[in-house]
Amino acid sequence: MTMTTALAPRDPWSVVPSLGNLDAYIRSVQSIPMLEAEEEQALARRLRDQQDLQAASRLVLSHLRLVVSISRQYLGYGLPQGDLIQEGNVGLMKAVKRFDPDQGVRLVSYAMHWIKAEIHEYILKNWRLVKVATTKAQRKLFFNLRSLKHQFKGEADDAHVGRAALSEADIHRVAAELDVRPEDVIEMETRMAGGDVALESPTNDDGDAPMAPMAYLADEVHEPTRVIEAARRDWLASDGITHALGTLDDRSRRIVEERWLKVNDDGSGGMTLHELAADYGVSAERIRQIEVAAMKKMRKALAEVVEA
Known part of the structure; x- marks a missing residue:
């Protein structure tokens, strides 16, 4: 079956339900057949040469x-799949707009880069409110460290699999695989996992135990620099957020x-983009734009206070 017979010619998007019902959306898009290579080429040329929006839709x-x-590859970052799909769809539309049918590649191969790039961004x-990856190397680490950890631990023995942190050998393997410094791997692992360190070593049956960090760690609670940093973190997490929210209009603040700030009794978060869109009578994309602008304004307000 081709797209010509599967989709209504006047409104092809009518076959796809809203992302507000994620299960129905996924079932629907899975039922839409892929295009044959010849039809894909013909549609891409119609879009390129005639700006045919019907061809773009298909x-x-x-x-x-x-x-x-x-x-599905990015569900581990704690963000709603509906939002990930929406961002990926933006990347897909960018890919379709830029796709050249004369390059000799299928759209599926070309679009993967654009979809992932939009989701990554x-x-x-x-x-997180604080960025964990800013340079190109850090981004590469951020999006590959989890899978590489799983891969390396799967190759290790049973004792190694149970360990929470990467071993020194694994750190060097990850660094070599991603062409970064071992120090960068350790830093990103700490940012993402916040690995715990046991302060007291477990004792054996004889009551003997190696010296643990608790025995020699210095008390740095009252070190001046740490006191200032702690006070700043506490302010940013409480009064700072309140101050930043105060710079927003009522609609932006509620969004x-x-x-990002509401937690229900069952542990779930607040409203989705589509729920807010329905509430305000606008599109989900408009809600996303307001959210992005609001977060930018909040960061600027916090930066101005911190730098003052």
Whole structure:
């Protein structure tokens, strides 16, 4: 079956439900068949040469399942899959717009880069208020460290698999694999996992135990620099957030609070982009734009106070 017979010619997007019902959306896009190479080429040329938006819609629709598949790779970062899919769809549309049918590659191969790039950018902006990756090397580490850890531990013995942190050998293997310094791997591992260190070593049956960190760690609680840093962190986490929220209009403030600060009794977060969009009578993309602008304004307000 081709897209010609599977989709209604007047409104091809009518076959895809809203992302507000994620399960229905995924079932729907999985049922849309991929295009044959010849049809893909013909549609891409119609888009390039005639700016045919109907052809663009069919190219995008036939690859929505690819976005869903890629989005599953990033569920471990704690962001809603619906939001990951929406960002991936933006990347897919960018790929369709730039796709050249005369380059000899299929759209599925070309679009993967654009989809991942858009999802990566979204995760880096929203995973934490403080960015964990700013340089190209840090981004590469951020998005590959988890999978490489799992891969290396799977190759190790049973005792190694149970360890929470990377061994020294694993650190050097990751560094070599990603062409970064071992120090960078250690820093990113600490940022992402916050690995714990046992202060007291377990004793054996004879009551003997090696010297543990508790025996020689210095008390740095009252060290002046740490006191200042701790006070600044505490302010940013409480009064600072309140101050930054105060710079927003009512709608922007509510969107930020619902999306990032609200926690329900069952542990779930606040409203999704689509729920807020329905509440305000605008598109989910408009809500996302307001959210991005609000977060930018908050960061600027916090930076001005910190630098003052």
